[in-house]
Each structure stands twice: as C-alpha cells, then as structure tokens.
Amino acid sequence: MNQAAIGIFDSGMGGLTVMRALTSALPSEQFIYLGDTARLPYGTKSATTVRRYAMQAAQALALRGVKLIVVACNTASLAARELAASLAPLPVLGVIEPGAAAALAVTPQGPIAVLATEGTVKEGAYARAIGGRATVLQQACPLFVPLAEEGLIDGQITELVVRRYLEPVLSQSPAPRTLLLGCTHYPVLREVIRRIAGPELAIVDSAQTTAAAVTELLRVRQLRADRNAPAAPRFLVTDAPERFARIGQVFFGEVIDPDQVELIDLQ
Amino acid sequence: MNQAAIGIFDSGMGGLTVMRALTSALPSEQFIYLGDTARLPYGTKSATTVRRYAMQAAQALALRGVKLIVVACNTASLAARELAASLAPLPVLGVIEPGAAAALAVTPQGPIAVLATEGTVKEGAYARAIGGRATVLQQACPLFVPLAEEGLIDGQITELVVRRYLEPVLSQSPAPRTLLLGCTHYPVLREVIRRIAGPELAIVDSAQTTAAAVTELLRVRQLRADRNAPAAPRFLVTDAPERFARIGQVFFGEVIDPDQVELIDLQ
Numbered sequence: 202m203n204q205a206a207i208g209i210f211d212s213g214m215g216g217l218t219v220m221r222a223l224t225s226a227l228p229s230e231q232f233i234y235l236g237d238t239a240r241l242p243y244g245t246k247s248a249t250t251v252r253r254y255a256m257q258a259a260q261a262l263a264l265r266g267v268k269l270i271v272v273a274c275n276t277a278s279l280a281a282r283e284l285a286a287s288l289a290p291l292p293v294l295g296v297i298e299p300g301a302a303a304a305l306a307v308t309p310q311g312p313i314a315v316l317a318t319e320g321t322v323k324e325g326a327y328a329r330a331i332g333g334r335a336t337v338l339q340q341a342c343p344l345f346v347p348l349a350e351e352g353l354i355d356g357q358i359t360e361l362v363v364r365r366y367l368e369p370v371l372s373q374s375p376a377p378r379t380l381l382l383g384c385t386h387y388p389v390l391r392e393v394i395r396r397i398a399g400p401e402l403a404i405v406d407s408a409q410t411t412a413a414a415v416t417e418l419l420r421v422r423q424l425r426a427d428r429n430a431p432a433a434p435r436f437l438v439t440d441a442p443e444r445f446a447r448i449g450q451v452f453f454g455e456v457i458d459p460d461q462v463e464l465i466d467l468q
Numbered sequence: 469m470n471q472a473a474i475g476i477f478d479s480g481m482g483g484l485t486v487m488r489a490l491t492s493a494l495p496s497e498q499f500i501y502l503g504d505t506a507r508l509p510y511g512t513k514s515a516t517t518v519r520r521y522a523m524q525a526a527q528a529l530a531l532r533g534v535k536l537i538v539v540a541c542n543t544a545s546l547a548a549r550e551l552a553a554s555l556a557p558l559p560v561l562g563v564i565e566p567g568a569a570a571a572l573a574v575t576p577q578g579p580i581a582v583l584a585t586e587g588t589v590k591e592g593a594y595a596r597a598i599g600g601r602a603t604v605l606q607q608a609c610p611l612f613v614p615l616a617e618e619g620l621i622d623g624q625i626t627e628l629v630v631r632r633y634l635e636p637v638l639s640q641s642p643a644p645r646t647l648l649l650g651c652t653h654y655p656v657l658r659e660v661i662r663r664i665a666g667p668e669l670a671i672v673d674s675a676q677t678t679a680a681a682v683t684e685l686l687r688v689r690q691l692r693a694d695r696n697a698p699a700a701p702r703f704l705v706t707d708a709p710e711r712f713a714r715i716g717q718v719f720f721g722e723v724i725d726p727d728q729v730e731l732i733d734l735q
Binding site for chain 1: 505506507513514517586610611615617618624625628629706707711
C-alpha cells in the first residue's frame with residue numbers, strides 16, 4: 202500500500218500548484234492528478250453540484266488504487282468530509298483545514314482576509330474552519346482564475362484587478378494582518394498580490410500548507426513510500442488534454458507532455 | 469404547433485442577449501430558455517464535449533414541446549447541423565450562419581475580424597461559414613466572458629482587456645472593416661469595443677442577426693404564433709438559479725425573478 206500513488210483532484214489546473222508543492226515536499230512519492238476540465242470551473246457552481254462532481258472525481262481516483270486523496274480545490278474541499286466518510290478507510294484531505302490552521306498560526310487573532318471563489322465565499326468554508334478564533338474577512342475574486350488561466354500573472358490589467366478586489370479588504374478596520382489565498386489558482390498571482398498588499402501582511406498559500414499536512418498524515422499513518430526514483434506523474438482529464446498541458450505548466454511550473462495526459466469520462 | 473414555445477439554449481447567460489433580441493423582434497411568441505450552468509463555460513471545452521452537452525440541452529427542449537430550437541451559443545452552434553439532423557423535423561438554428569451572412573452583407577470582401585471564444589476560434593466556425601468569400605481574421609478573447617459575467621462592462625480594466633485583444637487584429641494589413649461579435653456574451657461589451665475600434669468599423673452582433681433569421685424561418689414555415697399577450701418566458705438551468713437570475717439580467721436587460729428559474733438535470 203505504501204508504494205501506491207497519491208491522488209489529487211481539482212476542477213482544472215489550479216490544483217497543480219498543490220501538486221507542485223507536494224512533488225517538491227515528497228520526492229519519493231508517485232502522483233496521479235485528475236482535472237475535471239469538462240466541467241470546470243467549480244467556483245461559480247452550487248454546493249450540491251460541486252459535491253456531486255467531487256464524489257465522481259474521488260471515486261475515479263479510488264478505483265485507480267491511490268493510498269490518499271487530496272482535494273486540491275478549495276471549492277470542492279467543502280465535500281472533503283463526506284468523501285472521507287464515503288471512501289473510508291481511504292484518507293481524504295482538503296485544502297481548507299490546513300490553510301485555516303496556517304493562517305491562525307501566523308496571526309492567531311487575525312483579522313484574516315480570505316481571497317477565494319464565489320462558491321467558497323458563499324459557503325463560508327474558511328470562516329467555519331477558523332471557527333470564531335479570529336476575525337475573518339472574505340472577498341470573492343472571480344476574475345483571478347480567468348486571469349491566471351490566460352497566463353496574465355503580471356502587468357497592468359492584473360494589477361488593476363488585484364487592486365479592485367484587495368482595496369475593499371485592506372481598507373477594513375481593523376485591517377487584515379494575513380491574506381489567505383483560498384483558491385489553488387491564486388498562488389501564481391502572488392507577486393502582484395504582495396505588491397498591492399504591501400510588505401507587512403502575511404500571505405498564506407494553501408498549496409504549501411497542504412503539502413505539510415499531507416507529509417504529516419503519511420508519517421502518522423506510516424504510509425510513506427520509499428522509492429528512489431518514482432515514475433513521472435500521471436495526469437487524467439475529462440476534456441481537452443492539449444489545453445490542460447499547455448496552460449497547466451503555468452501552475453505546475455514544469456512542462457507537461459500532452460501525450461502524458463489521459464482523457465477519461467466521469468459520468 | 470404555432471402556439472408552441474421557441475426554445476433557446478446556451479451554456480449559461482450569454483444567450484440571453486439573443487433571447488432579448490428575439491423577445492423584442494417577436495412579441496407574440498412564447499420562449500423557454502435553457503442555460504447549462506452546471507457545465508459552463510463551453511468556450512474552453514473540446515468540440516466533442518460541447519457536442520454532447522448541446523445534444524442533451526436540445527433534447528431537453530424538444531421534450532418540452534418547443535416548435536423551434538435556437539442554439540444561442542457560438543461554441544455550441546458547431547453542433548447545430550447534427551442537432552437538426554437528429555431532431556428533424558424540428559428546426560434548429562445556430563448563431564454562426566446568420567452572423568456570417570450579416571458580416572458578409574455589410575462588407576462583402578471583408579476583411580472580417582471574428583472575436584470569439586477559444587473553442588469557436590479553434591474550430592474556425594465563422595471562417596467555414598464565410599467559406600472563402602472574404603478574408604477572415606480570428607481573435608480569441610478568453611477574458612471577455614468573465615468580465616461580462618462580473619458586470620465589468622465598462623471602466624479601465626475592461627478598456628485594457630478590449631485593447632489587448634483588438635490591437636493585434638486592428639493592426640493587420642489590410643485592416644478589418646467589420647468586427648463580428650462571435651460570442652453571445654460580447655454584445656454587453658459593445659460600447660467599449662466601439663470606443664477602441666473607432667467609428668469606421670462595422671460591428672455585427674449575432675444576437676440581432678439571429679433574431680432576424682428566426683423571424684424569417686417562422687414566416688417561411690408558417691410557424692408564427694398569434695397571441696396577444698404571451699406568458700412570461702420560462703427559464704431552465706442546470707445549476708445555481710439564484711446566480712443565473714442575478715447575473716443574467718446584465719444580458720437580458722430585464723429583471724429575472726429567481727422564483728421563475730427552474731432547476732433541471734441534463735445527465
């Protein structure tokens with residue numbers, strides 16, 4: 202079982218920032234990534250629909266014999282507990298809890314400003330995970346995902362859009378002390394966000410914190426692999442493998458060979 | 469049969485610009501609009517997937533007894549002929565052919581610049597419909613749909629984005645004489661597009677031209693209704709009725725009552 206792969210899924214490419222952090226933190230592990238590109242994005246869809254899609258994605262990974270599933274999508278992480286209950290004893294880990302814990306560790310009283318998709322904001326997922334321990338401000342940033350997928354990770358348009366979303370949050374009183382990037386697409390916009398937010402604010406990125414949580418979970422459950430050189434990661438998508446490979450490298454930080462991307466059907 | 473409704477479908481809300489033109493052109497007709505919001509957008513998805521989704525949407529409308537189906541989505545219009553063949557004798561009309569015909573009518577030799585989604589550009593749908601009669605330039609504008617759905621139909625960000633996509637097209641030689649708005653979301657950005665493109669270029673909008681084509685088809689097939697006061701339009705969506713009602717009014721130009729939006733399942 203220890204040599205089995207770690208499964209990761211997201212609506213599309215954003216989760217590749219989590220995969221990037223994971224492959225770097227866990228070089229002996231094998232990874233399978235599933236992007237539900239036929240139905241992306243999840244961020245504008247209802248909780249009921251996102252739960253259904255997430256269950257289908259998790260089941261597809263379970264069928265492929267993974268030892269652990271990472272829900273590398275903030276919007277879909279609202280379903281992480283149900284997935285864990287339904288797929289037990291297979292462990293399922295979302296990005297919300299590690300992100301919330303990391304933000305609290307940096308600024309225990311907050312205020313913590315959560316930047317996220319419409320879906321995550323509407324569900325109040327981070328506020329629930331933080332559970333009244335700190336003041337939480339929320340800001341939906343619907344243009345961040347399209348900007349990131351367009352490769353517009355810097356420049357005047359990106360600056361203006363980041364300013365548009367950040368200014369209402371930064372002008373709150375008391376002002377936030379931590380910005381939590383509550384969508385796996387957002388880390389590629391981190392430099393612009395840092396420039397607009399200024400040097401004082403802590404920026405917490407769920408990709409990094411989720412990699413730490415996965416590492417800890419593997420240790421506790423004694424599930425770590427001990428390969429010297431794991432095989433290249435596998436990529437599964439529900440649509441448009443070529444587009445996934447082309448745009449995905451912005452998020453993964455490495456070239457993705459389109460021939461390595463397999464088309465599957467979740468319905 | 470003449471009193472039956474006209475069915476319209478789109479991946480989401482963009483097709484409401486077509487519905488708006490249709491309700492204005494055909495005040496005696498009843499309309500049913502279907503937005504496949506659980507799987508929007510179609511513009512970044514593969515032709516195979518879009519064909520499958522379009523067939524499910526068209527069948528759902530056919531089951532509701534419509535007399536005509538309008539594919540109010542440029543990306544899905546690539547499937548219009550197959551839908552027509554499969555649902556015959558029910559007439560099915562896409563937006564590509566009327567848009568191409570209108571652009572040719574305005575500038576018979578072109579050049580015609582088509583602004584569209586990635587999917588429509590990749591399929592070369594307008595170039596095929598124009599069929600060598602005029603020079604066609606194509607430009608994918610992936611940020612237009614998210615901007616329009618965010619309600620950002622004017623202002624500095626929108627101007628910069630429009631400039632980003634238009635400048636490479638406007639600087640071609642010979643320069644385009646017509647801009648064809650090849651996505652049903654784009655008409656809400658028309659004023660900014662006009663400002664950047666200048667007063668000389670013709671702007672053709674498939675919503676208007678499709679309304680004219682539907683009017684003509686109803687006349688030729690003797691399918692026009694003769695109601696004095698048709699019932700309010702029906703709206704069907706596959707996800708998030710509240711969001712559809714809220715954002716949809718930007719495109720429809722009228723308030724949409726969320727209680728009038730029915731949730732259905734296409735799978």
